[in-house]
Amino acid sequence: MKPTSKASPIIFPTLLLVIILFYCIPNAAATAATFNVQDFGAKADGRTDSAKAFTSAWAKACALTQPASIIVPKGRFLVGSVTFGGDQCANKAISFEIQGTLVAPSDYSKDNWLVFEHVDGVSIRGGVLDGQGTSLWNCKNSGKGSCPSGATTLEFSNSKNIFIGGLTSMNSQMFHIVINDCQNVKVQGVTVTADGNSPNTDGIHVQGSTGVTILNSKIRTGDDCISVGPGTTNLWIEQIACGPGHGISIGSLGKDANEAGVQNVTVKTVTLSGTQNGLRIKTWARPSKAFVRNVIFQDATIVNARNPIIIDQNYCPDNHGCPNQASGVKISDVTYQNIHGTSGTEVAVNFDCSPKNPCSGIKLEDVKLTYKNQVAQASCSHADGDALGQVQPQSCF
Numbered sequence: 001m002k003p004t005s006k007a008s009p010i011i012f013p014t015l016l017l018v019i020i021l022f023y024c025i026p027n028a029a030a031t032a033a034t035f036n037v038q039d040f041g042a043k044a045d046g047r048t049d050s051a052k053a054f055t056s057a058w059a060k061a062c063a064l065t066q067p068a069s070i071i072v073p074k075g076r077f078l079v080g081s082v083t084f085g086g087d088q089c090a091n092k093a094i095s096f097e098i099q100g101t102l103v104a105p106s107d108y109s110k111d112n113w114l115v116f117e118h119v120d121g122v123s124i125r126g127g128v129l130d131g132q133g134t135s136l137w138n139c140k141n142s143g144k145g146s147c148p149s150g151a152t153t154l155e156f157s158n159s160k161n162i163f164i165g166g167l168t169s170m171n172s173q174m175f176h177i178v179i180n181d182c183q184n185v186k187v188q189g190v191t192v193t194a195d196g197n198s199p200n201t202d203g204i205h206v207q208g209s210t211g212v213t214i215l216n217s218k219i220r221t222g223d224d225c226i227s228v229g230p231g232t233t234n235l236w237i238e239q240i241a242c243g244p245g246h247g248i249s250i251g252s253l254g255k256d257a258n259e260a261g262v263q264n265v266t267v268k269t270v271t272l273s274g275t276q277n278g279l280r281i282k283t284w285a286r287p288s289k290a291f292v293r294n295v296i297f298q299d300a301t302i303v304n305a306r307n308p309i310i311i312d313q314n315y316c317p318d319n320h321g322c323p324n325q326a327s328g329v330k331i332s333d334v335t336y337q338n339i340h341g342t343s344g345t346e347v348a349v350n351f352d353c354s355p356k357n358p359c360s361g362i363k364l365e366d367v368k369l370t371y372k373n374q375v376a377q378a379s380c381s382h383a384d385g386d387a388l389g390q391v392q393p394q395s396c397f
């Protein structure tokens, strides 16, 4: 008996099984349920409120446990304020696939436009969010007062395992994107655009969150490009182009006495052009238990920022509630490594720390910032640290 004739009855069914599995497993994953918002009554006419269609599609997707996609086709969809809640949602893989534009209501009556709350495993891919903020900014800039505050464009709150990719947020009324009390969030390839004079239009604001990564994004706006609020830990920011805007800012922190600290933040390979600040840490001049520790700013190019490197612990807008007080926020172990560029003012490096809690463990390594092609200045107040490699302006520790 030849050995092959005995083996073949086993080999053939095994091969068949392998082939079946090969074709079926990827197909099972690919057959995500899809829900087109137009099938729920959304109108791409730019003026019919499609909020109900969006919440109906969300409810359908939530009822499933297999992956689901909510499709927003090309066109302009006016969408009133919506909260996508996760409490009744069984689905841990819902993806919004947006080809068109979502348009915010322009009555400015709400503080939030699109909110995701208590969700797990939500992605937003592509699309444009148009906040229609222009006339609100004009009202605020006119100085006549009594303007509504306006809405944050997109907020994730108390959520986890979130992906936001390839999204454009334009002309937000207030903050563009807010990540609040979340875990494991990735923001990638996002574009934020708003006028350089638009008030309070922060690009991406992170607070109370851990494991947030922001990659490869372009932010042009009227306030901070990225702002980091209390209770943020394990934040990674890389490949960001910022400007116009107020720069990348940790803070304001320490407004409240009992406030969570900020820890383990990496800001890497960023370009800041024509911004008010470059790399900033800012705290209120008030008592607080908050802290900032283990921060690294690495490989930054700064073009003509008014304050390229700044720690400001004497923040006290309108001298209200803080004059003659010292910040309770302890700032330690902050590294500036390989930072190059130009300053729009003579003082390119400014460490204005708290007399009560001096900054410690500040490290400057290979920093070169000039002012009008000349040597710039560094200013230190209650700051201690080390300079390594080539540091210009010469450090003031």
Ligand SMILES: *[C@@H]1O[C@H](CO)[C@@H](O)[C@H](O)[C@H]1NC(C)=O
Pocket: 211, 233, 234, 235, 236, 264, 266
């Ligand atoms: C710091 O945060 C990064 C993510 O940004 C994480 O990978 C790393 O483990 C964190 N380090 C510590 C000591 O927690």
